[in-house]
Amino acid sequence: MPGIDDVRAGLRGPLGAARLVPLLACVAWVVRGDWGGAVTLGALAVALVAVGALRPPRGLDLAFVGVVLLPTAVELLGLYDRLSWIDSAIHALVPAVLAPLAYVLLARAGALPWPGEPPGRWATVLLCVALGAATGALWELLEWTADSVTGSRLQEGLADTNRDLLADAAGSLLGAVVLALRPPARGSSPRTGAGPEALADRH
Numbered sequence: 001m002p003g004i005d006d007v008r009a010g011l012r013g014p015l016g017a018a019r020l021v022p023l024l025a026c027v028a029w030v031v032r033g034d035w036g037g038a039v040t041l042g043a044l045a046v047a048l049v050a051v052g053a054l055r056p057p058r059g060l061d062l063a064f065v066g067v068v069l070l071p072t073a074v075e076l077l078g079l080y081d082r083l084s085w086i087d088s089a090i091h092a093l094v095p096a097v098l099a100p101l102a103y104v105l106l107a108r109a110g111a112l113p114w115p116g117e118p119p120g121r122w123a124t125v126l127l128c129v130a131l132g133a134a135t136g137a138l139w140e141l142l143e144w145t146a147d148s149v150t151g152s153r154l155q156e157g158l159a160d161t162n163r164d165l166l167a168d169a170a171g172s173l174l175g176a177v178v179l180a181l182r183p184p185a186r187g188s189s190p191r192t193g194a195g196p197e198a199l200a201d202r203h
Contacts, residue, residue: 022068099129
C-alpha cells in the first residue's frame with residue numbers, strides 16, 4: 001500500500017506541482033461559495049494525488065495529469081456554460097486515459113491479467129471498458145450527491161446524464177483498444193526503472 005513517502009514523491013518536480021493546481025482552484029471556489037465547482041475540483045485533486053502516490057507508468061501518468069488539468073481549466077474559465085459540447089468532449093477524453101491507467105494499476109497489483117496477455121486482447125478491452133464505464137457512473141453519483149447536498153446544478157437532467165455515460169463508454173473503448181494493442185512494459189516504474197520487487201525493497 002502506498003504511504004506518505006509515496007505521496008511526497010508524487011508531488012515532487014513540475015508534474016507534482018501540476019497535481020496541486022485543482023486543489024488550489026478548489027480552495028478558491030470554496031472561498032467564492034461555488035460548492036458545485038469546489039466538489040468537482042476537489043475530486044480531481046484527490047484523483048491526481050492518489051494516482052501519483054501509486055507510481056503509474058510515466059506515459060500514463062503524464063497523460064492523466066494532462067486530461068485532469070483540462071476540465072480544471074474549463075471549470076476555471078467558465079466554459080461549461082459557454083460551450084455546449086465541451087462537457088461531452090471531456091467525458092470522452094478523461095476515460096480514454098483513466099480506464100487504461102486503472103487497468104494497468106490493477107494488473108500490476110495482480111488483480112487483472114497484464115494487458116494483451118491471456119485470456120487475450122479482447123478480455124483487456126472488455127475489462128478496461130467496464131472500468132471506465134463504472135468510473136463514469138461513480139462520477140455521475142458524485143455530481144448527484146453534490147447537487148442534493150449543496151444545491152449546485154452539476155447535472156442538467158436525465159438526457160445530460162445519459163449523454164455523459166455514453167461519452168464515458170466511448171472514451172473508455174478508445175483507450176482500451178490502444179492499451180490492448182500497445183501495452184506498457186510489465187513491471188516498469190516511472191521513477192526508478194525497477195520492477196515492483198525493487199520498489200518493495202525500498203519501503
